[in-house]
Amino acid sequence: MPIYFNIMKTYKHIFFDLDHTLYDFDRSTRDTFLDLHKKYNLAEKGVTPFEDFFKTYNKINIEFWDRYRNNEIKKEFLNVERFLVTFKKYGLNDRNFAEQFANEYLANAPLKRRLFPGAIEVLEYLKGKYPLHIITNGFNEVQAIKIEANDLEKYFKTITVSEEVGVRKPFPGVFQHALKKAGARPEDCIMIGDSLEVDIEGAKNVGMAQIFFNYKNLPYNGVATYTIIELKEILDIL
Ligand SMILES: [Mg+2]
CATH class of the missing domain: 1.10.150.240 (Putative phosphatase; domain 2)
Structure with a gap:
């Protein structure tokens, strides 16, 4: 009997960006x-x-x-x-x-309740498999209202808003703060976001894997661990 090795890496923590990733800003x-x-x-x-x-x-x-x-x-x-x-x-x-x-x-x-298509389905699926987290640039009070209005709180173990940290993505400080809050090591984590500059480069620089959500399906430069154009594709990766 041949032995097959699973070459897909297993992640222990999943981090999401909020605006333009889960939330259709x-x-x-x-x-x-x-x-x-x-x-x-x-x-x-x-x-x-x-x-x-x-x-x-x-x-x-x-x-x-x-x-x-x-x-x-x-x-x-x-x-x-x-x-x-x-x-x-x-x-x-x-x-x-x-x-x-x-x-x-x-x-x-x-x-406004405005999540991207597939957001809830993906979160429901992931929730049972991994601790989920948010790292978002923005203002505390605005992001908190958004999360509550869209019923997202129940999916996430930690939520990190850049304003509370004092630095924004892509700076390492905000990722490190979120990792500490989650009790996670970067090599066990994957970051999902719509911005190559902010989410993907930022996550890469602290040693996290990345999923680039290219929802506008635009040509791009740069390499992420994975690239998707619809959130549902996450179901095939994680
Ligand atoms: Mg974004």
Whole structure:
């Protein structure tokens, strides 16, 4: 009888990114913007067409996040200013309104139930086999609301939010903090995330294996242990 060796590595802990991996951040943001655009009659105030407004915001938002990551600006400034700058492009120069919009966006978007297809099926399957963990960049209160609204808490043994650590992925500190919390060694772990730069490189640098969730199915550079385009493919790997 031939002897077959299982060459697939066995992992002991699974780490997930949250935004754009389990949680469809783009859809929840878009839905919340649609709600608020309607609520505040923004079309009548010149903030139109919606798609143009949303595209403009997304571009400005990325610029503000880059500045935040470089420690040029604070969280409170980012929160309001990205909306003020967007609205100004449509002739709406009203700081109080930008602040109100920002607060409502932050309060409402995480309440949207918007998981990627297959997320629950995959979590249900993995839950019985491994301790599961989250490592997410973001603000404590926002991520906590999101996790609760989407009923994710029950799947995870530990949740690490970058704000609580003080450094963001891809910096090793946040991964090391999460590993310690989980009581895990990096070589026993695999990290699942949508960002090559943030999740995959970050995990690789601390010695964790990686699954790159290339949900937009875009051409990419870089090598992950595995690459998937649908969450359900995780069932074949783990
Ligand atoms: Mg992500």
